[in-house]
Amino acid sequence: MLATRVLTAAVALPLTVLAILFLPALGLAAAVGVLMLAAAWEWGALARLDAGGRIGFVLVAGLVMAIALGLRDAGGPASTAAVILGLAALFWVAAVRLVLRFPAEWNATLGRRPLALIVGLVVLVAPVLAVAYVDQADEGPLLVLLLCVMIWGADTGAYAAGRTLGRHKLAPRVSPGKTVEGAIGGLVAAMIVGALGALVLGLDGWRTLGMALLGGWIAAISIVGDLTLSMFKRSAGVKDSGRFFPGHGGVLDRLDSMLAAAPWFVIGLYIVLRAA
Template sequence: MLVTRIATALVLVPLAVLGMLYLPTFAITLVFATLMLLGAWEWAGLLRLGDTGHVLLVLATALLIFLFALVRSQLWLVAVDNLLIGAACIWWLIAIGWIVRYPNGWARVMGRTDIGAATGVLTLVAAVAAVTYLHQSDQGALLLLAFFFLVWAADTGAYIAGRTMGRHKLVPAVSPGKTREGAIGGIVAAMVFAGAGAWALGYGGDRLVGFVVLGAWVAVISIVGDLTISMFKRHAGIKDSGTLFPGHGGVLDRLDSVLAAAPWFVAGLHWLPSAI
């Protein structure tokens, strides 16, 4: 399993890096939107919907992504971006409460088809909006690359720290394998990379410090994304959301951290003077 995971990463990571550096924003949006539509199919599986439900959830996600793309050239572009991204940021804060109290009340609220489906559509469409917003901004390719490396650094740091020093469970009711030591390791790794990324982006002074703080928050909220998808999977009684990536599972298994972190990374950049 580990060999398969490493082999898949060795293929996908260079392709992702090259794509972010050299593809135009339209292509980036198209690729990521396609992944989110696959994620919508998996999300329908988490809700245990039938074939019709799977199709309807994918169509709803596709329609909203299309409408979002359609209005990007309009004068109220920023308002549309901010509305989607802001709503997603609020949801991921709410998700922290569900993580803390899981499984109390989950089946009655988040386990409902309508609420679960609406949450999924918001999450997937907002992720497309955030990735598009990052890539079309000033220093867009580098910012998007920095974001993904922050998430990867947090994930890698958490894995290494958890395997070598993990003793205390983080949220055993949601994910028995995750530890507090692993979470701290992920946050530290993200902060270190954020410092290097800020230097590469030409940030200095307060902006550099702010970017490091943002890196720490990206690590925290990426853990929230991971645990949130774990709650949906646990409620559905499945281990992986899909099988698209050998050794890694499905889109939601691989991009759960990105779904939560992307909107908050964009929001955080707004608080850094002249960051976008």
């Protein structure tokens, strides 16, 4: 199992970096879209849809992605993408309440299939729009890569701090293995990544501070994404969302942090780069 995990990571990581750096914006958005459609299949399974229902959910998710991207590329309502990204960002903040009050709050909300599917459409489409938006900006590929490195840094920092210092459980009813110390380690690591990314991008002092703070927020909201998927899996009685990545589980298992982080990264970039 360990060898399979290492081999999968050794293949997936360089492919991801190459895709981010060299695919055109629409091509990268399409690649992310394919992953999100695979995630939609898994989301449908976690919502206990049968095979026909999951196919329908995937088709609807693909249609929403295509319409949202098409409206944006055709010069249509720019607010279409903004609304989807905004709704997704708001959901991930609201999900904190679900984590704190699991399972009662979960059973009354996302434990109900119609709401779970509606939320799924929003949060699965949002990363595609986020990548399309960021990648076409100045230094777009580097910014997309920075988002990924923030998430990877947060995961690495959380793992290292949790293994060495972890004592206090973060959300024992949802994910017993996560600790407060691990979460703090992840936040610190992502803030360092954000500051270093700002230096690479040639940003000034205040924007460097802003990028460091954005890294911390990305780490925090990524934890919410991870815990939300854990609630889904506990509710469905499964260990992994799927088997898309050998040794690592499904797409949702690997990209739950990205689902939560991507819309907030767009918002944070706008604040740091435009408003500062």
